Amino acid sequence: MQKHSAIQFWGAGTMRTFRPLWAAEEMGLQYTLHPIGPRTGETQTNEYTQLNPKQKVPYMQDGAFGLSESVAISRYLIQRYGSDQTLSPMQSLESSAKEDEWVAYVYGELDETSLYVMRRHGDLAHIYGESPAAMVAAKAYAQKHLAVCAEYLQDKDFLLNQRLGLADIMLVSCLDWAVHYQFELPESLQCYRQLHRQRAAYRRAYAVNYPKTL
Numbered sequence: 663m664q665k666h667s668a669i670q671f672w673g674a675g676t677m678r679t680f681r682p683l684w685a686a687e688e689m690g691l692q693y694t695l696h697p698i699g700p701r702t703g704e705t706q707t708n709e710y711t712q713l714n715p716k717q718k719v720p721y722m723q724d725g726a727f728g729l730s731e732s733v734a735i736s737r738y739l740i741q742r743y744g745s746d747q748t749l750s751p752m753q754s755l756e757s758s759a760k761e762d763e764w765v766a767y768v769y770g771e772l773d774e775t776s777l778y779v780m781r782r783h784g785d786l787a788h789i790y791g792e793s794p795a796a797m798v799a800a801k802a803y804a805q806k807h808l809a810v811c812a813e814y815l816q817d818k819d820f821l822l823n824q825r826l827g828l829a830d831i832m833l834v835s836c837l838d839w840a841v842h843y844q845f846e847l848p849e850s851l852q853c854y855r856q857l858h859r860q861r862a863a864y865r866r867a868y869a870v871n872y873p874k875t876l
């Protein structure tokens with residue numbers, strides 16, 4: 663276990679908070695987790711707002727360096743602490759661009775445009791309003807893009823370079839979210855998801871992020 667006890671994470675219990683925890687576990691990083699929840703009032707305190715004015719989780723500090731956004735935090739950790747043995751930063755402009763392509767696609771189309779829209783108008787309808795039409799459209803939109811991922815992953819275990827990377831962390835976390843919302847995944851995505859859920863680091867991060875579900 664590497665010693666990086668200066669790393670602190672805030673936030674637990676959602677797919678966004680899971681991503682940096684999974685990356686950290688893959689790299690054997692030591693960290694302190696403040697498992698605050700998004701709608702518990704804990705993100706609204708003065709102390710937390712000073713750290714992250716967005717009042718959202720996840721948030722990370724590595725020493726004096728603070729960062730929000732699940733993608734940015736996960737990428738920072740990989741760039742700073744990754745290695746060939748664990749998660750490694752992309753080595754060329756082209757591979758980095760390919761990773762960006764997948765990460766932007768999964769985050770933009772599956773997370774924000776589909777699953778989070780379903781969350782806003784489903785679980786969080788008391789805040790954002792009921793919208794059955796938005797729910798139906800978001801689900802259909804997710805299915806379209808899950809089919810694109812499924813086709814690509816017919817003959818692959820990883821999105822890029824035959825090894826786990828940020829793009830996989832993004833996609834697996836969205837697949838977990840989709841399954842939680844009762845999506846029936848195409849077969850190749852079911853196989854891909856099951857493969858990665860067996861990883862020891864995934865399981866450790868899951869136990870830390872969702873202690874109440876175990």
Ligand SMILES: N[C@@H](CCC(=O)N[C@@H](CS)C(=O)NCC(=O)O)C(=O)O
Nearest residue numbers: 676678700717718719720731732733
């Ligand atoms: N784009 C951000 C989204 C963060 C986000 O929306 N987090 C939710 C929990 S999943 C949150 O903190 N919600 C509280 C709120 O909106 O008040 C990321 O990927 O980290």
